[in-house]
Amino acid sequence: NAGVTQTPKFRVLKTGQSMTLLCAQDMNHEYMYWYRQDPGMGLRLIHYSVGEGTTAKGEVPDGYNVSRLKKQNFLLGLESAAPSQTSVYFCASSPADEKLFFGSGTQLSVL
Amino acid sequence: DQQVKQNSPSLSVQEGRISILNCDYTNSMFDYFLWYKKYPAEGPTFLISISSIKDKNEDGRFTVFLNKSAKHLSLHIVPSQPGDSAVYFCAARANQGGKLIFGQGTELSVKP
Numbered sequence: 001n002a003g004v005t006q007t008p009k010f011r012v013l014k015t016g017q018s019m020t021l022l023c024a025q026d027m028n029h030e031y032m033y034w035y036r037q038d039p040g041m042g043l044r045l046i047h048y049s050v051g052e053g054t055t056a057k058g059e060v061p062d063g064y065n066v067s068r069l070k071k072q073n074f075l076l077g078l079e080s081a082a083p084s085q086t087s088v089y090f091c092a093s094s095p096a097d098e099k100l101f102f103g104s105g106t107q108l109s110v111l
Numbered sequence: 112d113q114q115v116k117q118n119s120p121s122l123s124v125q126e127g128r129i130s131i132l133n134c135d136y137t138n139s140m141f142d143y144f145l146w147y148k149k150y151p152a153e154g155p156t157f158l159i160s161i162s163s164i165k166d167k168n169e170d171g172r173f174t175v176f177l178n179k180s181a182k183h184l185s186l187h188i189v190p191s192q193p194g195d196s197a198v199y200f201c202a203a204r205a206n207q208g209g210k211l212i213f214g215q216g217t218e219l220s221v222k223p
Contacts, residue, residue, distance in 0.1 A: 004154070033210070040120070042200060042215035043155070058210060090154055099145070100211060102154030 002026050006091050006103035013081045013110045021076040021106050023091030029101070031094045032074035033058075034066060036087040037105075043090065049074055050096075081110045114138045115203050117214035124221050130188040132217050134201035137182065141203040145211070146175060146186050149198045158199070159186070191221045 004025045013019055023032065033048040035058075045058030049068040063085060065077045074093075078085060086109050092100040116135045124130045134144075142163040147155035161168040161175045161184070168175050174187045188195055198218045202211045 035213070040215055042115075042117070043202075043213035045210055045212070048210055059212075092154075099157050099160070100147075100155075102147075102156070104152070104154045 004091055004093055004101055004103035006089075006106050008106060009104070010107045011109070013078075013108065015082060015110060017081050018077070018079050019081065019108075020078075021089055021091075021108075023074045023076070023093075023103060025072055025074075025091075025093040025101070027093060027095075027101065028071070029093035030071075030096050032068065033092040033094075033100065034064070034074065034076045035090045035092065036060065037090060038087050046076065046089075083110045086110045113215075114141075115201060115212050115214040117199075117201060117217050119217050120215070121218045121220070124191045124219065126193055126221055126223050127190045130186075130191045130195065130219055130221065132186040132188075132199050132201075132219065134184045134186075134214055135182060136184075136203050138203070138205060138212075139182070140205040141212075142206065143204050144175070144177060144184050145202045146173075147200045147202060147213075149200065149216070155200060188219075191219075193221050193223055195219060196221050 007022045034046040035043040044060045047066040052071040067075045089106045091103045094100045145160040146158040148158045149155040177184045198216045200216045202213045
């Protein structure tokens with residue numbers, strides 16, 4: 001049982017480049033989330049989805065877009081990367097309750 | 112505006128002793144609270160939770176206490192073990208299926 005899988009695990013971008021982070025879950029969960037973790041800031045919610053075809057903004061949505069075309073996948077896009085987006089990104093999923101299951105993270109550096 | 116706060120970035124405890132990690136929140140609408148544990152290079156994993164209708168929940172060596180009037184919760188680990196060394200995040204949500212808001216995390220170091 002793979003749980004929540006994030007790809008890639010590491011990425012280095014130049015300022016202005018674009019990229020997409022992929023999250024896949026095999027637990028048939030309705031809810032999916034993207035968080036970023038920064039030193040001293042904890043985990044901050046970027047965007048989330050409460051079901052296929054739906055998305056909503058979290059605490060820090062600016063500079064990111066998301067799509068949930070399939071129930072098992074949740075994509076996070078950076079259209080024009082900035083150094084402030086250097087972070088560790090975590091995807092999570094949950095059934096329609098409180099307990100989140102997290103992926104192992106993506107380390108992104110924007111130079 | 113940090114709704115969930117963990118004011119201690121780090122905590123060092125001797126093996127066998129009690130570890131107490133604290134968390135404060137400001138939103139009185141929060142009704143469910145969770146603790147997550149995170150090892151380096153891994154994603155956070157669920158540890159223990161508590162509903163606002165309770166003031167204590169216990170699971171083995173881990174106990175979470177909730178003081179609603181003080182808007183404060185704490186995680187007690189007894190006895191602490193070196194394998195407990197990790198970053199601990201508290202989290203809270205305001206309604207069923209609502210988004211989880213996390214604190215900044217506390218790095219626990221348990222020394223042999």
